[in-house]
Amino acid sequence: MLLVLLPLALGSAPGWVLWPLVVLAGLAFVLACVGAWRQRRSLHLPLLALPLGAGALLCLLQLVPLPPGLLAVLSPEAAALRDFTLVPLGLDGPRPLSLDPPSTWRELARHLAYLLTFIAAVQVCRSGRARRRLLGTLAFTGAGVASLGLLHSLLGLDRLWGVIAFVHARPPLLTPFGNPNHLAAFLTLSATVALGLALSSGTRVRAVPFAVAAVLSGAGVLLSLSRGGIAFFVFGQLAFGLLLLGRRAEKARARTWRRGGAVLLCFLAVLAVGGYVASERISAELATADSVEELRQSKMELWPVVASAARAFPLGMGRGAFESAFPRYQTRPVINTSTHPENAVLQLASELGVPGVLLLVVLLWGFGRLLRREGLGVLEVAVLAGVAALGLHDLFDFSLELPASAVAAWVALATVARPDDRARSGSPRGRAPLAGLAVGVALTAVALVALVPGGSTLAAAEEELGGLVAARAPLAEVRARGLALIDRHPADHGLQDLMGIALADAGRSEAVEALAFANRALFLNPQDARAHRVAARALLTLGRRTQAFLEYRLAFEAGDRELVWREALGRARTLAELQALTPDAPADVVPFATELIRTGHAQEALPWLAWARERLGTAPEVVGLWEREARLRLDRHELMEAEAASAEVSRRAPDALSSHLLHADVLRAQGRKEEALEFLEALRTRFPGDEELAFTLARQQVDLGLTRRARETLHQVAPYLSSLPHRAQLFMLEGASYEQEGHRARALESWKSVARIQPGPEAWFKVASLHESLYQLDAAARAAREGLRLLPAEKRAEGEAWVARLETAERQRTEARRRARIGGTDERDQLLRVLGSDEDVRAGGSEGL
Incomplete structure (x- = not known):
């Protein structure tokens, strides 16, 4: 049952799998003891059972609460974590070696289940048929x-x-x-x-x-x-x-x-x-x-960092505690959480320390003895x-950390580690198996009890506290529940972040407490972007704006990019705050400039661009800043300044296509549209097949009424287009050219292609508009409904009114046609009545006429 159930139970990844694992392992052990008693055999304990039993014992020892002095001697890192993150919260009681006790409880149950399974399989495998x-x-x-x-x-x-x-x-x-x-x-x-x-x-x-x-x-x-x-x-x-x-x-x-x-x-x-x-x-x-x-x-990039973390814990950080404890030792920002080091040696070295490495050596020695065993069959x-x-x-994965592969491996090894089929115990009948039965029942009970405190996971704890924070529960309730969860998972920086989020905007006194939570989160994970964001919000509440935007910048550099830009740029007011928010890396400055201009900081954008260029000096990214200034000047209709900025871009990057496109846009803004068009057409020989150039040229050709030339330009670049957005843009421009010529049916086909390639509300609404212009009201309503389906509910009111108008007009037109048909029938019936009786009309119908 274990061999079949565990792989089918989603590869044994869900946490609930541990319950049937323990129950079935205990049942297998009990039945194996009964079988040994009936066959007058004692239970055989191979050498390979030692690492499993010792591993379970180490898990149990890591869960024993220790007084602060002894904890500081055995695990200075665990003592430092207790003093910095728990004692200020009033959680100053004895702490175990494990930095995440619920995970270690689960590992204790898992090790005991493997031990029971292995010994039971060894006993059963004395039979060749079994x-x-x-x-x-x-x-x-x-x-x-x-x-x-x-x-x-x-x-x-x-x-x-x-x-x-x-x-x-x-x-x-x-x-x-x-x-x-x-x-x-x-x-x-x-x-x-x-x-x-x-x-x-x-x-x-x-x-x-x-x-x-x-x-x-x-x-x-x-x-x-x-x-x-x-x-x-x-x-x-x-x-x-x-x-x-x-x-x-x-x-x-x-x-x-x-x-x-x-x-x-x-x-x-x-x-x-x-x-x-x-x-x-x-x-x-x-x-x-x-x-x-x-x-x-x-x-393998993480292996040196994991090794340094393992050296900090001679007795281990706690079996199963790697996910919560490792972020403190990460040296660079990461997006995903590392649940395992993906190396069995480093896994045991970091979680069980030196004893874990010794157990691995014993395990390898026992496997070597099996390999050198005489008389091995095929x-x-x-x-x-x-x-x-x-x-x-x-060594490059962690499949043995999941029960499906681990149980399969231990059962397979049991078929080799079994004793001789004819070996029998010299002890009286049933004494050793019955004693083993009692031990097995006790171990199964311990494993089941261990699963109770082991039921709390990091994800569940963060989800619970995050739900309270999102629901804006009373701060007293959030604080009480948060402290209980932090006491349960002391190394989890996410719980500290959530407490900080709940307190950051609640007032000045709560903001000070939020800063303390952010500081503790950064102790547990120095690369925690969310902690920097919590600190920034708290500092804004306290009125320390410049320092707050420095924290926003640190959050950006730690990986929280888009969210920080939306939040921080929306709150920045002065040039000094924007300067404090500016990233240090030159590669990030140009995207930051784009976001700055997009968010509407028109007054501060130009002085910021001048400051940023001076700060970058001769870095290549300066060209991008000049280009952003030229674009901004064009939007503000400052044509002379835009031309000067464009000239500076051309001087610094004379061969870049973006420089030429910027120059063409300046010419067009100055009213020199034909000159801009000639300039772009001359570039086609230098940049053949370039999508951006082709689209820019076709757009200007459409604006000047050169629709056929625009389509020729698009058809020339079409073979080079591989991405769906580019092909959608091609059909957009093609549709615009047909629409300008008055060929609305052809324009409709082009826009239908856009809607199929890149579905979006704008594309479907354009299709609906063209259908309406062709008096295809029913099709227009269907296309508009497709667009509405892609819009948020709060933005559908205007579109629903349009659909209602289209459907009403279609019904009216259908009703008018039906009445016209009915009206023709009435005139025919009136003529028949003049020529004959009503009965003749009813009997003969049109044939009588």
């Missing part, structure tokens, strides 16, 4: 997951089971695993195990289902497009082959190859075909890591090769 049944379940589960992905692809479904949509993930192969790396890791193990089952089967008939399962799982690895998954899948197959060749049982080996050679060749052939089918997608994915430098900048070799590939994959 071993093959367990491994067959793993193999067919992997094949089923891969087949599910193939079925979704064939049916064109973008929702799992046609119902569940992944919010943040877009997996190339849609399966319960939202992460393609985790999918590839699980399928690597299942494919290798399936191949081992096929090669160790007694007959070809029994080998066929396992061979098919191996092929399906291997194809799933390729279609997952996971670069690491594909690489370590190939490693697993090569390791399996090399281990088989290294076996010394020559007769058995020859017999094995005669029986399984055809299966192996078929497997490789089908994988080759699958690789060929997905070759383009695989090549595109591998092209993103076609150099060592690009690979280093992807996942199936055991396949299991060890698959687990090795999965473990090495976790």
Whole structure:
């Protein structure tokens, strides 16, 4: 049940999966103890059970509350966090080593569940039939997951089971695993195990289902497009082959190859075909890591930072606490939160410290002992090769941090770590199994109890407090709930930010408290852009405007760009405040100038541009500032100043197309439209195929009535247009040219193309307007309704009135036509009455006439 349930339960990523994991693991252990008692066998505890048990014990020790003095000795970093972030809030009680106790509680339950599962599997796997049944379940589960992905692809479904949509993930192969790396890791193990089952089967008939399962799982690895998954899948197959060749049982080996050679060749052939089918997608994915430098900048870039964080915690920051504790050690702004270091060694080193590294060494030693074990069969070799590939994959991923792959790996290892099938305990019947039964029940109870405090997650805590803040709940309620959640998740900077947001605009005394929360958030995450924004709002409330805009600038440099620009630029009033808000990086100054002009700071824009140019000196970005000034001067109809600024742009960047386009706009603003047109047409030989030049030229040709020349210009550049926005712009200009000629039907077709390529309210409203001009009122109403559907509800009143008018006019016209038809019938009936009786009319109708 665990082998099947966990992969299907969204790859075991949801938190609720831990409850069935613990229950089923405890049940498996109990049943294994009962089986051992009935078979007169004692429970076998392999060496590999030691890291699991010790890991659970370390989690428990990390949860023990320690007095401040002892905490400072064992973990200075945890003590510093307590003193700086908790004591000022009145949370001055004893604290554990873990910086996120709920996560460590969950990890305690998970480790205990793995321990119970592993020992139960070791006991069950004393039976050869049970071993093959367990491994067959793993193999067919992997094949089923891969087949599910193939079925979704064939049916064109973008929702799992046609119902569940992944919010943040877009997996190339849609399966319960939202992460393609985790999918590839699980399928690597299942494919290798399936191949081992096929090669160790007694007959070809029994080998066929396992061979098919191996092929399906291997194809799933390729279609997952996971670069690491594909690489370590190939490693697993090569390791399996090399281990088989290294076996010394020559007769058995020859017999094995005669029986399984055809299966192996078929497997490789089908994988080759699958690789060929997905070759383009695989090549595109591998092209993103076609150099060592690009690979280093992807996942390995964080490794030195994680290593420095691990050195700060000799006894670990707490198992599972990486997500909340690591932001304090990040050295550069990041958009996404790192939940795992994506390296198994660094994961254990940072969360469990030196003891965790020692446990990893013991684990590797125990695996090496299994690998050197005498008498390994084909199936055991396949299991060890698959687990090795999965473990090495976790040097670049964290699939073993999720129960689906972890349980599969421990169950697979149990089939090799089992004792001799004929070994029996010399102890009296049932004594050791019954004692183990009591221990297992106690461990299951501990794991279930641990899930209760472990039910609180960072996301849930931030969502709860954020809901109170967004609903503008009373400050007393927000403060009380916020302190309780901070006490539960002391290293989470997001909770500090939310408290600061709630207090920043509530008054001067609350603003001072908000600054304290922002300061604590920056202690927990020095790259926290939201904390700088909270500080800026609080400083504005306190009247310290210049310092507030410095905080806004720091928030911008920490990654909070668009939101800060909208908020900060809307609140800036003076040139000094704009100067304080200006980013330090020259590359950000020109976009800042664009936003500054767009937000309507007309009075301060020109002196700011002069100050910014002086500040940048000889930096290349100065040209962009001169260009922004020229555009601003044109908007203000200051033509002489605009011409001087344009000349400065041309002097500094004589070969840039933007300089020439600016000069043409200046000529046009001066009324020299024909000269501007000739200037642009002369540029076509220097910049053939340039979209911006073509669109500018076509626009001016349309304005001058040269509609056919405008369409020729557009048709010449059409083959070079690849993006949808550019093609939409082409059809817009084409439609404008037809409309100016009076060809409204052709203009309508062009604007319909715009609405199809780039749907938007403006495009649909233009289509509706053209339909109305052609007296196609029903079609006009439908197009207007399409545009209304894309507008916010508060902006639909005018459009709905237009649609109502169109529909009313259409109904009136339809009614008029119906009355006209009815009127013709009445005249005919009157004529018939003159010629004969009403009865003749009713009986004969028109035939009588």
